[in-house]
Every structure is written in structure tokens, then in C-alpha cells.
Amino acid sequence: MDFDLTKEQEMTQKMVRTFAEEVIGPRAIEIDKEAKFPEDIFKEMGKLGLLGIPFPEAYGGSGGDTLAYALAVEEIGRVCGSTGLSYAAAVSLGASPIYYFGTEEQKQTYLTPLATGEALGSFGLTEPNAGSDAGGTKTTATLQNDEYVINGEKCFITNASYAKTIIVTAVTGKDQKGKNIISAIIVPTDTDGVKIKNEYDKMGVRGSDTAEIVLEDVRVPRENLLGDPEKGFKQFLYTLDGGRISIAALALGIAQGSLDKALKYAKERKQFGQSISSFQSIQFKLADMAMEVELARNIVWKAAWLKDNNRAFTKESAFAKLYASETAFRTANEAIQIHGGYGYMREYEVERYLRDAKLLEIGEGTSEVQRMVIARQLGC
Amino acid sequence: MNIYVLMKKTFDTEEKIAVNNGKIEDDGAEFIINPYDEYAMEEAIKQREEHGGEVTVVTVGNEDSEKQLRTALAMGADKAVLINIEEDVEETDQFTTVKILEAFFDDKDVDLILAGNVAIDQASGQVGPRLAERLNIPYVTTITDLQIKGETVEIERDVEGDIEKVETTLPLLVTCQQGLNEPRYPSLPGIMKAKKKPLEELELDDLDLEEEDVEPKTKTIDVFLPPEKEAGRVLEGELDDQVKELVSLLNKESKVI
Ligand SMILES: Cc1cc2nc3c(=O)[nH]c(=O)nc-3n(C[C@H](O)[C@H](O)[C@H](O)COP(=O)(O)OP(=O)(O)OC[C@H]3O[C@@H](n4cnc5c(N)ncnc54)[C@H](O)[C@@H]3O)c2cc1C
Numbered sequence: 001m002d003f004d005l006t007k008e009q010e011m012t013q014k015m016v017r018t019f020a021e022e023v024i025g026p027r028a029i030e031i032d033k034e035a036k037f038p039e040d041i042f043k044e045m046g047k048l049g050l051l052g053i054p055f056p057e058a059y060g061g062s063g064g065d066t067l068a069y070a071l072a073v074e075e076i077g078r079v080c081g082s083t084g085l086s087y088a089a090a091v092s093l094g095a096s097p098i099y100y101f102g103t104e105e106q107k108q109t110y111l112t113p114l115a116t117g118e119a120l121g122s123f124g125l126t127e128p129n130a131g132s133d134a135g136g137t138k139t140t141a142t143l144q145n146d147e148y149v150i151n152g153e154k155c156f157i158t159n160a161s162y163a164k165t166i167i168v169t170a171v172t173g174k175d176q177k178g179k180n181i182i183s184a185i186i187v188p189t190d191t192d193g194v195k196i197k198n199e200y201d202k203m204g205v206r207g208s209d210t211a212e213i214v215l216e217d218v219r220v221p222r223e224n225l226l227g228d229p230e231k232g233f234k235q236f237l238y239t240l241d242g243g244r245i246s247i248a249a250l251a252l253g254i255a256q257g258s259l260d261k262a263l264k265y266a267k268e269r270k271q272f273g274q275s276i277s278s279f280q281s282i283q284f285k286l287a288d289m290a291m292e293v294e295l296a297r298n299i300v301w302k303a304a305w306l307k308d309n310n311r312a313f314t315k316e317s318a319f320a321k322l323y324a325s326e327t328a329f330r331t332a333n334e335a336i337q338i339h340g341g342y343g344y345m346r347e348y349e350v351e352r353y354l355r356d357a358k359l360l361e362i363g364e365g366t367s368e369v370q371r372m373v374i375a376r377q378l379g380c
Numbered sequence: 381m382n383i384y385v386l387m388k389k390t391f392d393t394e395e396k397i398a399v400n401n402g403k404i405e406d407d408g409a410e411f412i413i414n415p416y417d418e419y420a421m422e423e424a425i426k427q428r429e430e431h432g433g434e435v436t437v438v439t440v441g442n443e444d445s446e447k448q449l450r451t452a453l454a455m456g457a458d459k460a461v462l463i464n465i466e467e468d469v470e471e472t473d474q475f476t477t478v479k480i481l482e483a484f485f486d487d488k489d490v491d492l493i494l495a496g497n498v499a500i501d502q503a504s505g506q507v508g509p510r511l512a513e514r515l516n517i518p519y520v521t522t523i524t525d526l527q528i529k530g531e532t533v534e535i536e537r538d539v540e541g542d543i544e545k546v547e548t549t550l551p552l553l554v555t556c557q558q559g560l561n562e563p564r565y566p567s568l569p570g571i572m573k574a575k576k577k578p579l580e581e582l583e584l585d586d587l588d589l590e591e592e593d594v595e596p597k598t599k600t601i602d603v604f605l606p607p608e609k610e611a612g613r614v615l616e617g618e619l620d621d622q623v624k625e626l627v628s629l630l631n632k633e634s635k636v637i
Contacts, residue, residue, distance in 0.1 A: 007450055011571045014451075019565050049568025062568035 003301075005067070012053070012068045016075040019048065025079040031207035032352050037162060038083060038207060042090075046117015051091060055099050059107050060115035066242075067304040070249035074300075077253020078260075081356025082207030084253060085363075088246035089158035089208075090114070093364075094121025097167050097184060097239045101227030110165055110186055119164035124154040124213055125236060132369050134169070135233060137182055139215065141170035143222065148172075148185055150193075150218040156363075160211035161198045163189050167226060168215065169236060183232035186224040193218040204355030241317045242307065243364050248300045248320035251328035251360045255296060258328070258335035258353045259289045265339050265348075282338060289331045296324040315377040322370035325360035332357045381433030381528075382488070383424045385457065386481065386495040386507065388414045389441050389448045393500050402603045404501075413448045416496025418563040419556035423526060424494050425456040426561065431528060433491070434458045438484065440477050442466035446579065453574035454566030460579040465594075468584045473596035474506040480594055481507070482514040483587040490515070493553040497522050505555070512553035520546050522557040 005013065024041055031038050045051060053069040055061025069091065077084035095114040098106055098121075113119040130136035139152025150170055160166060165188050172183040187194060198211040227235050263286055266277035276282050303320040306313035332354035336343035343350045361367045391397060392410040399405065413421070424435045436459045437452040439445045449460040463480055465472070485493075495508035505521070512519035524543070525536035528550070535546045538557045566574075584591065615622040630637050 007447065008571050008575060010447070011451055011454055011566060011574070012568065015454075015565050015568075015571065047567070048565055049570075053568055057569070057572075063572045064568060 009068045013071040016072045020075045020079045028080040035206040037209040051117040052115030055115045060112040065308045070304045073249040074253040077250040078257040082205045084250040085205045085208040092243035092246040093123030120159045122160045122163040122166040124157045124166045124168045139170040146222045147219045150215045154213040161209045184226040205359045244317040244321035245303045247364045248324040251324035254328040255293045255331040258331040262335035262338040292327045296327045318370045318373040328357035381491045383435045384493045385424045385437045387417045387439045388499045389445045390414045390501040414499045419560045420494035422561045422563040453577045454570040462581045473598045475597040476594045478510040495555045497555045497557045508555040517551045518548045519553040521555045523554045524559040
């Protein structure tokens with residue numbers, strides 16, 4: 001067994017850590033407070049090749065692997081959950097499905113600008129009445145003269161206001177048993193009939209763009225169908241499996257960031273004539289936090305490793321997403337506790353970590369859904 | 381242009397440093413590229429982008445220095461050379477490093493050598509100038525601007541906050557100061573390409589040097605951390621009394637006056 005990172009993975013980790021600390025960190029409070037998507041930071045991340053880590057050079061990517069990508073997400077999450085979420089969603093949800101299931105032509109046309117960071121992509125699955133029950137999709141796409149005509153509504157879609165393309169899931173017909181066939185279709189956001197509004201006022205990840213999409217007689221060419229027309233549902237399950245690794249990595253970053261801040265503060269803060277880190281109750285909190293962070297890291301890395309080695313990773317990515325997101329929430333919560341009243345203040349940042357962490361127990365499958373996925377893998 | 385960068389691996393002085401038996405403990409220390417050498421790296425790449433040629437980054441170090449060399453390759457250097465002295469040399473000083481580099485450059489056709497102004501660990505600032513002396517080429521230290529126009533080189537250097545303008549010629553050695561440029565982050569494609577770039581490893585033997593040739597000329601007697609800062613004292617009472625007490629403390633206790 002080998003827990004060492006490769007030189008490339010190590011260098012990626014170091015570079016992203018420096019970039020995150022120097023460029024993103026100083027703006028994290030403002031990004032959250034003003035709920036403003038940091039478009040310029042994404043331009044810079046694009047130039048550094050961060051948006052194309054897990055894609056081959058032929059499509060404008062960097063030729064890295066899932067683990068290197070997870071390391072990058074963790075480092076960004078450590079300083080800014082908003083930037084981390086938009087980053088993870090752009091790569092895992094906006095771009096990856098085109099890489100997994102697209103034709104050569106779709107990859108050249110649609111993946112390349114996403115991988116180079118020239119444009120952002122979104123994934124529109126959730127609808128007002130179809131969340132955890134993604135199979136309950138109401139959006140429809142009907143073929144008319146070699147064009148899909150799409151009608152429906154999507155909600156809570158990350159990056160949509162800034163996206164060049166949205167992969168939309170829609171019902172395209174019924175199978176022999178009369179069940180809905182769900183397909184994925186690439187919809188350029190400048191197509192007539194696409195309306196995007198970002199009016200949500202969110203608890204956390206406030207600088208990450210989240211939008212509502214209304215699709216009204218949106219016409220796209222038949223060639224924009226992504227992958228197998230019959231297997232759209234399976235495809236997005238696979239996409240979500242991969243996406244869970246990145247959400248887990250983001251949670252890990254928030255957990256690590258919370259631990260770092262709590263440890264530093266505990267050593268500096270004096271009460272009753274001594275550092276609060278000399279009190280056993282504070283030490284035990286820190287010990288538990290450190291242990292959970294490391295355990296989360298182990299499962300995140302393992303899930304990424306399984307994916308990179310073409311092994312099954314559905315169960316492990318659900319483990320990782322569930323454990324890391326719950327760890328992030330607990331760790332951020334304890335970090336506030338260790339900071340006392342100061343922790344309740346925006347300036348000390350740990351309150352933001354808690355608000356950001358909460359999303360990770362909901363997005364890309366709630367904790368309940370992760371447990372359902374795991375139970376199904378156990379044969380229940 | 382044949383551009384060379386002298387790079388040193390140093391421990392990160394912003395991380396915790398432990399000293400044991402007059403030596404800095406390697407275990408647990410974080411190692412980085414000497415920050416001033418990053419300015420040298422960046423300038424080398426910029427000069428190559430402007431004038432063409434090749435950038436070779438050279439380090440005298442050990443097996444672990446490969447990490448910093450790979451980072452330099454990821455930033456954009458074309459080639460890297462690791463002169464690994466781990467097996468051959470126990471003690472080193474600036475003389476050792478200069479002697480080794482002199483032997484390395486012996487058969488090289490050099491236009492420009494860039495080094496850091498100082499290394500943040502020992503902070504001697506000697507290796508660059510001493511190497512230039514040995515190679516018999518001009519050198520300029522603490523530069524903050526570098527313009528190469530044919531054979532002529534126009535330089536601005538930092539002199540205690542003021543700027544001095546210097547004109548000189550190639551071949552040349554410069555040492556780089558903060559303010560010269562903003563070192564780039566190694567990009568992801570750069571990181572991936574780095575593994576395919578040549579990294580040559582040399583030992584003393586390959587440079588026709590014996591252990592005795594590079595024996596240090598100085599001896600380190602002791603290495604210790606500065607004393608921990610003690611808590612300050614706030615004087616109280618009438619202003620006149622406070623002044624008197626302060627003068628007396630400065631005189632008797634800390635003996636500065
Ligand atoms: C900031 C943000 C960004 C998002 N980004 C995207 C995006 O980019 N693309 C996208 O498609 N979606 C996105 N989402 C949507 C997200 O994936 C959904 O909110 C999530 O899947 C939950 O769906 P829901 O909100 O409809 O909740 P519901 O499904 O209504 O769930 C409500 C509660 O019921 C529980 N529950 C539901 N079904 C079961 C069951 N069978 N057994 C037990 N408990 C159950 C849930 O766990 C939850 O606790 C985003 C959401 C947010 C908040």
C-alpha cells in the first residue's frame with residue numbers, strides 16, 4: 001500500500017494552496033458578504049489549468065487525475081467554500097459528463113472551452129418538484145424536425161448565470177414498460193427561450209452563483225443529445241458518483257480550514273492565565289476534529305484512487321461525501337465553540353465555514369440519499 | 381541565450397524550526413525554493429520569452445532537491461541539473477558551493493546567470509558574487525530591473541531603498557531582489573510537462589572534483605534560536621517617576637545606556 005502522492009499531485013497541491021492563500025483567501029469574507037461570484041478568480045484559475053485538471057490535453061485539459069483534482073478542490077475549499085463549490089460544480093457537473101459521454105465533436109466544441117477555463121458549464125437536474133427523486137423530472141424534450149424542443153423548469157443550478165452551456169436532463173419518451181426515458185441534452189445558454197435568474201438569498205456558499213432556469217420552447221439540434229438516448233438516467237447517476245468525490249473534497253477542505261483556525265486560536269487565546277489549548281476539554285475537541293479530518297481525507301483519497309484505477313467507486317464516493325460533509329459541519333461547529341463569542345463574528349471566518357458546510361449535506365444528494373445509495377450497495 | 385538559474389532548497393522560515401545539537405532538524409521542516417531564487421526563475425523565463433534561448437536551473441543539494449527542481453521545470457525552465465553531494469560531502473559552506481558551481485560552469489557557454497539576492501536560511505549572499513569572480517564575468521547584486529539590449533545590459537539595483545542604474549555587458553551574473561517581478565504559479569499543464577523535461581544528476585566525480593577540493597573554509601561553531609521574547613512591562617505612576625525608572629532600567633537591567 002502506498003499513501004504517497006506523486007510528484008505531480010504534490011506540486012498541484014502546493015501550487016493550489018499558495019494560489020488559494022494568496023489570491024482567494026484575502027477576498028473570502030467579501031465574496032460571502034456581498035454574495036458576489038468572483039468571475040476574475042475563475043479566469044485566473046482557468047489560466048493555471050485548474051478547470052481542466054482531469055481532462056486530456058487534446059480537449060484543452062491538463063492531463064491530471066481525479067486525485068490531483070480532489071487535492072485542488074480541498075485547497076480551495078480550505079479558504080473559500082463559495083469558490084470551491086463553483087469550481088467543483090464547473091468541473092464535475094458542467095464539464096465531466098461531456099468528457100464521459102460526449103461524441104468527439106461534442107468534446108471539441110463544448111468540453112474544450114470549459115477545460116481551458118474560457119467558459120463555465122452547469123448541470124441542470126434538480127427541479128422544483130424533483131430533488132432527491134431525480135427520476136421525477138418533469139422537463140420534456142420532444143423531437144421535431146431533427147430538433148429537440150425543450151420545456152420545463154430547473155432550480156438551484158450552480159453557475160448557470162455565468163455558464164456558456166447547461167446540460168439539461170429531460171424526459172424524451174417512454175420505454176416498453178411505460179417508464180419515462182430521461183436523457184441529457186447540451187443547451188447553450190444563448191439559445192432562444194432560456195431564461196436564467198439568480199435571485200436566491202442563500203445561507204452559505206453565497207458567492208457561488210445559484211440560479212433558476214426556465215426553458216420555454218428551447219430548440220437545440222438533435223446532435224446536442226449527450227450520450228446514449230436511453231441511458232440518460234444511468235449517466236447522471238455516474239456523473240453524480242464522480243461529483244460526490246469533489247463535494248467530499250470540498251467538505252474536507254472546510255473541515256481542515258476549521259481545524260487550522262481553531263488550533264491556532266486555541267493556542268493564542270488566554271483565559272484563567274493560560275492558553276485555552278491547555279484545557280483538556282478544548283484538547284479533546286481538537287483531537288476529535290483532527291482525527292475526523294484525517295479519516296475523511298483517507299476515504300476521499302481512496303474514492304479518487306478507485307475512480308482513477310477504473311474500479312467501482314459508487315459506494316466509496318457516497319461514504320466520502322457523507323462522512324466528509326458531516327465532518328465539515330461538526331468541525332466548523334466545534335471551531336466556532338472554541339472561538340467563543342469571536343467565532344460568532346464574520347471576521348473570524350469559522351461561522352462562514354459552518355454555513356458553507358451545511359450545503360454539502362444537501363447538494364449532490366442529501367445525507368439521507370447517500371445512506372440510501374450505500375444501503376443499496378449493501379444489497380438492501 | 382544560454383540562461384542559468386542558481387537555485388537553493390531552503391527550509392520555510394515561516395514554519396516552525398527546531399534546533400537540536402547545533403543543527404537544524406530536517407525532520408518536520410518544510411522545504412521550499414528560496415524565495416529570492418523564485419525571482420531569478422521568473423526573470424529567466426521572462427528573458428527567454430523575450431530573447432529566445434534556453435533556461436537551465438542548477439542546484440547543489442541532495443536527492444530531495446528534485447522536488448524544487450521539478451517545480452522550477454513546471455514554472456517553465458527547460459532543463460534541470462541536480463549536483464547531488466549528499467554522499468560525498470559532510471560539511472559545506474559558501475566556498476564549497478562556489479567551487480562546485482565553478483567546476484560545473486567550466487565547460488558551459490554562458491550568457492546570463494541569475495541567482496537570488498540571498499538564501500533565507502544562511503543569508504550570506506556570497507555564492508553569486510564569488511562564482512562570478514571565479515568565472516571572471518561581471519556581476520550586479522540586488523537587481524530590481526533587467527533590460528538586455530544586444531550586448532549591453534541596463535540594470536536597476538536596490539541600494540537601501542534607493543535605485544542605482546548600472547550598465548554592463550553579457551556574459552553576466554545577477555542576483556535578484558524583491559520587486560524585480562512577480563513569480564508565476566506553475567500551471568497545471570506546466571506541472572504535467574515537467575516530468576518529461578530532462579533532469580540531469582551529477583556527483584562530485586562527474587565534475588572531476590575530490591572531497592578535499594570542496595572542503596569548507598569556515599567552521600560553524602554553534603546554531604541556536606533567538607531567545608524567546610519575554611513579556612513587556614508597563615510602567616506606572618507619575619510621568620517623572622516613570623522616566624526615571626525607565627532610564628534606570630535601561631542602564632542597570634538591559635545595559636543599553
Ligand atoms: C446551493 C445549491 C446548489 C445546487 N446546485 C445544483 C446543481 O448545480 N445542479 C442540480 O441539478 N442541483 C443542484 N442543487 C440541488 C440539490 O442537489 C437538491 O437541493 C438536493 O438534491 C435535494 O433536493 P430537494 O432540495 O428537492 O430536497 P428534497 O428531495 O425535497 O428533500 C427534502 C428532505 O427529504 C429527505 N428525503 C427525500 N427523499 C427521501 C427518501 N426517499 N428517504 C428519506 N429521506 C428523503 C431529504 O434527504 C431531505 O432531508 C443545488 C442546491 C443548492 C442548495
